Amino acid sequence: MKQLQTLFLPLILLGLFSSFKPNQSCEYASSNVSYVKSEIEKAVAMTDLQLTRFHTYKAINAIEKSKDELDNCGCEYAIDNITLSSEHLKMATKTSTLASTAIFLNKALKETSDTLTSLKEHNTHKSSYGNDVLALNTVNLTNENEHGSYTPPTEELLKQKVDSSLISYRASLDKMISTVNCREARAYADRIFEHCEQQLLKSNLSEGKKYYNLKTKEITAEAIEKLGECGK
Structure with a gap:
């Protein structure tokens, strides 16, 4: 023993x-x-x-x-x-x-x-709907009722929260365009744009991540257009 x-x-x-x-x-x-x-x-x-x-x-x-x-x-x-x-x-x-x-x-x-x-x-941390929460790490996507139970956000709510979170991203890009050296700003914007493109090519991307990357790509494309060819 x-x-x-x-x-x-x-x-x-x-x-x-x-x-x-x-x-x-x-x-x-x-x-x-x-x-x-x-x-x-x-x-x-x-x-x-x-x-x-x-x-x-x-x-x-x-x-x-x-x-x-x-x-x-x-x-x-x-x-x-x-x-x-x-x-x-x-x-x-x-x-x-x-x-x-x-x-x-x-x-x-x-x-x-x-x-x-x-x-x-x-x-x-809750794992339900985790992929979309991780994709939007600065956005609170968890829905808890008064009893503390969790329900995944609807597609409409998810898009609303993505759009809301990207308001600050757009403002940040605008500030960068007006204050940062054009070549540096263009390099940064190109990098974000290419990252979004690579993410959108993934076949296993969740709907939340697809929408997030698509809208981020669109906003970044607008910034690149404003910057012109300075970084090329």
């Missing part, structure tokens, strides 16, 4: 450690993302472009080093948000003025804050 207890004890401990691993990974990821956030805040506060880039690169490197913990945590909301943050940080390193850099840094800062929130609320 004692031998059996000795044999099973490591298995029990392994099971316990395995059960705690995802939460622990989320905690590690949260700690790393907090560091990313602090570096972005430092970058935003700098008045020298080279120092801004120094802290921006530190944030980018920290995100790269956090990928394993984020994957182990398994929070797709957080992964989506930090991926967007990384993209905007990389764009920030390619700008030539503090004003244009600040636009991308502030986007990255917001997305990094959203990542921390997602990690904190990871265990409360």
Whole structure:
């Protein structure tokens, strides 16, 4: 009997450690993302472009080093948000003025804050209609009645919320066109446009993601038309 207890004890401990691993990974990821956030805040506060880039690169490197913990945590909301943050940080390193850099840094800062929130609320996320929620990570698509039960949003409601969320995206693009160097703005818009095109080619794309990418592509196309051939 004692031998059996000795044999099973490591298995029990392994099971316990395995059960705690995802939460622990989320905690590690949260700690790393907090560091990313602090570096972005430092970058935003700098008045020298080279120092801004120094802290921006530190944030980018920290995100790269956090990928394993984020994957182990398994929070797709957080992964989506930090991926967007990384993209905007990389764009920030390619700008030539503090004003244009600040636009991308502030986007990255917001997305990094959203990542921390997602990690904190990871265990409360609902999987129903998850693909569309993940596609619209800045949009609240969950419908809860007074009893707290969940019902998926209707197609009409989904489109309304997508349209509402894209109002700020359109405003952000307009601000970028008026404040960022034309070549840099065109490169950013082209990148978003191409990303939407690639997403729309996927055969397994949900209706929510299709609509989101289609409308984003349309808005971005309008911005590209305004920018003209400056980046070509």
